[in-house]
Amino acid sequence: MTSGNPWAIEAQGLTKLFGPRPALLGVDLRVPRGAFLSVFGPNGAGKSTLIRSLATIMRPTAGKVMLEGLDAARHGGEVRRLLGVVTHQTLLYPDLTAQENLEFYARMYDVPRRRERIAYLADLVGLEGRLDQVVGTLSRGLQQRVALARALLHDPPILLLDEPETGLDPQAQGMLGDLLRRVDGQERTVVMATHSLERGLELGDRLAILVRGRLAYESTKEALNLEALRSTYRHLAAAGE
Amino acid sequence: MRGFWGKALAIAWKDILAEARTKDMVLSMLVFSILVIIVFNFAFESSAEQTAQVAPGVLWVTFTFAGVLGMNRSFVQEKDRGCLEGLMLCPLDRGVIYTGKMLGNFIFMLLVEVIVLPVFSILFNLPLFAPRLVLITVLATLAFSTAGTLFAAIAVNTRARDFMLPILFIPVVVPVIIAAVQASGLALAPGPGEGYWSWLQLIVVFVVIFLAVSFLVFEYVLEE
Amino acid sequence: MEKGLTVRDRFGGASLLTGLNLAMMVAALYLALLWAPTEAEQGNVQRIFYFHVPLAWVSFLAFFVVFVGSLIYLWRRSRWWDALAHASAEIGVVFTTLVLVTGSIWARPIWGVWWTWDPRLTTTTIMWLIYLAYLLVRSYATESSQGARFAAVLGIVGFIDVPLVALAIVWWRTLHPGPIIPQGGVDPSMLFVLFFSLATFTLFYVLLMMGRVRLRLAQDRLEELKYQRMQGD
Numbered sequence: 001m002t003s004g005n006p007w008a009i010e011a012q013g014l015t016k017l018f019g020p021r022p023a024l025l026g027v028d029l030r031v032p033r034g035a036f037l038s039v040f041g042p043n044g045a046g047k048s049t050l051i052r053s054l055a056t057i058m059r060p061t062a063g064k065v066m067l068e069g070l071d072a073a074r075h076g077g078e079v080r081r082l083l084g085v086v087t088h089q090t091l092l093y094p095d096l097t098a099q100e101n102l103e104f105y106a107r108m109y110d111v112p113r114r115r116e117r118i119a120y121l122a123d124l125v126g127l128e129g130r131l132d133q134v135v136g137t138l139s140r141g142l143q144q145r146v147a148l149a150r151a152l153l154h155d156p157p158i159l160l161l162d163e164p165e166t167g168l169d170p171q172a173q174g175m176l177g178d179l180l181r182r183v184d185g186q187e188r189t190v191v192m193a194t195h196s197l198e199r200g201l202e203l204g205d206r207l208a209i210l211v212r213g214r215l216a217y218e219s220t221k222e223a224l225n226l227e228a229l230r231s232t233y234r235h236l237a238a239a240g241e
Numbered sequence: 242m243r244g245f246w247g248k249a250l251a252i253a254w255k256d257i258l259a260e261a262r263t264k265d266m267v268l269s270m271l272v273f274s275i276l277v278i279i280v281f282n283f284a285f286e287s288s289a290e291q292t293a294q295v296a297p298g299v300l301w302v303t304f305t306f307a308g309v310l311g312m313n314r315s316f317v318q319e320k321d322r323g324c325l326e327g328l329m330l331c332p333l334d335r336g337v338i339y340t341g342k343m344l345g346n347f348i349f350m351l352l353v354e355v356i357v358l359p360v361f362s363i364l365f366n367l368p369l370f371a372p373r374l375v376l377i378t379v380l381a382t383l384a385f386s387t388a389g390t391l392f393a394a395i396a397v398n399t400r401a402r403d404f405m406l407p408i409l410f411i412p413v414v415v416p417v418i419i420a421a422v423q424a425s426g427l428a429l430a431p432g433p434g435e436g437y438w439s440w441l442q443l444i445v446v447f448v449v450i451f452l453a454v455s456f457l458v459f460e461y462v463l464e465e
Numbered sequence: 466m467e468k469g470l471t472v473r474d475r476f477g478g479a480s481l482l483t484g485l486n487l488a489m490m491v492a493a494l495y496l497a498l499l500w501a502p503t504e505a506e507q508g509n510v511q512r513i514f515y516f517h518v519p520l521a522w523v524s525f526l527a528f529f530v531v532f533v534g535s536l537i538y539l540w541r542r543s544r545w546w547d548a549l550a551h552a553s554a555e556i557g558v559v560f561t562t563l564v565l566v567t568g569s570i571w572a573r574p575i576w577g578v579w580w581t582w583d584p585r586l587t588t589t590t591i592m593w594l595i596y597l598a599y600l601l602v603r604s605y606a607t608e609s610s611q612g613a614r615f616a617a618v619l620g621i622v623g624f625i626d627v628p629l630v631a632l633a634i635v636w637w638r639t640l641h642p643g644p645i646i647p648q649g650g651v652d653p654s655m656l657f658v659l660f661f662s663l664a665t666f667t668l669f670y671v672l673l674m675m676g677r678v679r680l681r682l683a684q685d686r687l688e689e690l691k692y693q694r695m696q697g698d
């Protein structure tokens with residue numbers, strides 16, 4: 001896309017107020033193309049708000065989001081094509097089957113050769129034989145797999161994930177990294193909010209800690225091991241209380 | 242433009258698909274309609290000519306409230322698992338989402354009316370399928386769907402999602418209710434029915450205005 | 466926001482106008498109740514029109530301001546325009562209520578009923594309901610900026626809808642003729658009182674708006690300060 005611009009995601013002064021209470025306060029964030037950023041933070045720190053603002057579902061009170069050099073507020077349509085999003089909720093219609101859900105969304109994203117793409121993704125996330133089942137009757141973990149497949153339908157260059165490991169069994173969690181980064185040829189840019197320091201450290205090459213809506217800490221993976229991350233996190237979270 | 246309609250129809254279609262599986266919405270609207278008609282029957286001691294007078298009113302009270310019930314449900318379903326957000330994430334013009342939901346609501350209401358109208362005309366002993374009654378029913382239902390879809394999207398996002406829709410919807414559709422009742426009365430009465438076409442025009446104007454305004458403001462209803 | 470100002474300072478600018486308006490109110494009362502000639506057919510009841518008509522005018526003005534404020538709010542997202550629309554809706558609803566009450570008081574001796582489905586009365590009632598919904602949708606919103614957005618949508622849609630409501634109701638009532646307002650020649654001194662009263666009430670509206678918008682913004686500020694205080698501890 002914009003070859004001169006190395007940043008897939010740029011947020012400047014991102015602020016979201018709920019009444020007087022800031023859920024995000026002046027967050028500046030830059031994620032280079034192909035990077036994997038893990039975002040940690042205590043409950044209510046603003047992780048979901050960050051993901052949702054980057055995903056253009058939430059309009060920030062102040063600040064700006066640029067995705068692949070495009071201003072998200074002005075180029076909604078183009079920007080949304082670049083994004084695959086997993087949120088706290090599955091975004092699936094419980095009365096439709098997994099197949100129908102995926103076909104519907106594939107249509108919305110103009111995915112070519114929908115059936116093949118869906119079959120391929122179902123295979124990837126491990127949904128063999130479950131596509132014809134009504135989503136409402138799938139277990140939470142299986143629903144999460146469908147939600148992941150949904151986010152990957154249009155092979156988006158940017159993935160925004162809010163606790164994607166919700167409900168997944170250890171095996172599925174293990175393949176998460178593989179799944180998320182694999183794209184034909186180039187690598188995806190990923191932002192993942194998670195409570196699992198281990199998983200975040202394992203998958204991410206950059207780490208960030210949000211405390212009370214502020215970006216309290218940023219680092220690259222090389223600078224930290226799990227112990228150091230744990231103590232930093234504990235320290236920051238305690239300071240935020 | 243083909244993309245627009247293709248996607249709007251896909252949105253309506255997935256509502257139809259889900260409804261075909263559960264039959265929740267149509268069934269509850271149907272039972273509700275029949276109940277209203279029966280209750281009205283008790284409320285009015287009906288001699289033949291009295292019946293003819295109150296019938297259009299009963300009919301549209303029924304359709305108004307049944308419509309509120311159905312349209313609310315259609316958005317509660319979108320909201321429950323965050324599907325409305327799923328739609329917002331898609332690279333769609335907001336007008337497509339509006340049109341899709343509106344078409345779905347329109348179709349469900351028509352479906353209910355197709356069943357209720359014959360029951361109604363049997364219970365009230367009125368002429369079935371006067372073509373002008375059918376025409377006004379279709380148009381007024383379209384008008385209900387245009388305004389109702391906009392307000393249902395608002396109502397479902399408030400804390401009072403159960404009773405916000407009628408409060409928003411009913412005062413605004415007063416012109417449609419009046420026009421529909423009057424025109425239905427004229428359609429059912431013998432004779433040429435002076436004024437029928439003016440009422441029809443009023444509804445058409447309402448539809449055009451609400452389509453235009455909803456297209457412009459729906460974006461603000463959906464964003465967070 | 467300026468820190469050093471006290472409440473008194475902030476309202477200082479308005480106090481001159483407030484005094485003027487108060488004097489006008491008293492004058493309007495005198496003019497309407499004592500000075501204006503008694504209408505030949507209706508008698509003293511007609512004097513309520515010197516309040517009824519200005520109240521109705523202010524209601525329409527208020528809802529027009531809601532419309533404009535809503536449009537600009539959605540466009541610019543400035544809290545000020547939202548506060549303006551909100552305040553105007555509140556005042557509009559209160560004034561519309563008074564319009565209905567004064568209309569009712571007038572109708573009782575003249576038409577012999579408290580209430581009739583007269584086109585204007587009915588339209589006013591529906592309008593009242595629309596803006597009541599406007600206030601309700603705010604109080605039931607999950608969060609204030611969401612309430613502002615939803616209300617703005619209704620502020621726009623409602624205003625566009627009112628002429629359609631009026632049209633439908635007028636057509637409907639001409640099918641079922643209702644009572645007709647007696648026609649009489651209008652005395653120039655009556656007109657003078659009416660216009661004086663119109664000016665008084667319009668200024669009253671402006672003053673109420675200024676106070677209400679200020680109050681609302683001050684409330685925001687208070688919330689902010691409370692929050693900061695909480696953070697400090």
Ligand SMILES: Nc1ncnc2c1ncn2[C@@H]1O[C@H](COP(=O)(O)OP(=O)(O)OP(=O)(O)O)[C@@H](O)[C@H]1O
Pocket residue numbers: 018022023041042043044045046047048049050607608
């Ligand atoms: N719709 C809303 N209305 C009011 N406040 C909200 C809303 N959504 C979020 N908040 C507040 O914003 C803050 C950040 O919430 P957010 O969901 O982003 O936290 P989080 O880091 O994702 O937490 P968790 O780990 O529990 O998922 C919280 O204080 C929350 O209460």
Ligand SMILES: [Mg+2]
Pocket residue numbers: 047048049088162
């Ligand atoms: Mg969260």
